Amino acid sequence: MTSKRETILDALTARIAAALPGAEVKRNAAKAERIGPGGLVIVRDGDPGEPEVTLSPVSYLYHHRIAVEVAAYSSATLSREAVLDGMLAAIGAAIASDRTLGGLSDWIEAEAPLTADVETLGAQPGRTAELTVLAVYATPDPLT
Template identity: 80%
Template sequence: MTSKREAVLKAVTARIVGALPGAEVKRNLAKAERIGPGGLVVVRDGDPGEPEVTLSPLTYLYSHRVPVEIAAYESATLPREAVIDQMLGAIGASFVSDRTLGGLCDWIEAEAPVTDDVETLGALPGRIAEFSILAIYATSDPLG
């Protein structure tokens, strides 16, 4: 049986894939070798942190920050800043449309991104944005 943490991480990744159909979406990619024409998204497992614990019934409430990195180049019609902005907007709208992630979470939202340039040898400079998805969920077992 899949743990609640893993189910939330898979659902976050699937939601991003649905929001950005042209992007390459990877989970826990060690080192990006290239940014594809539709952009690259890396979803990391993050740290669920110390849970709040309630007794009777025993419940662990996590505020899990899931780090997300997106990278893109300019398109034929848009500068790289606009491409990143559109990608961020699509991801944000996807999570706003269902704040419970299909019932897996009590609440989910994206936090504000930090953006920067990314340069690779022999390629035009790209743009990267790093942010977290905050998923708040409860489980009866910290490992389950």
């Protein structure tokens, strides 16, 4: 049986992949050495934090902060800022389209991204964004 935490992380990764069909979307990958032409997204496990615990029945309520890294290069017609902004907008729309991930979570929302340039010797400069997706969910056991 897959834990609720893993199920939510997999569902979020699939939702982002569907929103960005040209991008490479991975889970917990090492820092990227190469950004593909459609961009790159890495979904990291993040931090579930300390749960709020209720009794009778026992329930653990998590506010899980999931880290998402997004990277892009410019295209023939768009600047790297515009490409990255389009990717972030698509992720935001995918999250807003179903704030419960099909009933898996009580609520999910994305926080504002932190952007930066990425430069590699001999390659065109890219642009990255790091954002957090907050997923609120309850489970009867911290390990399930």
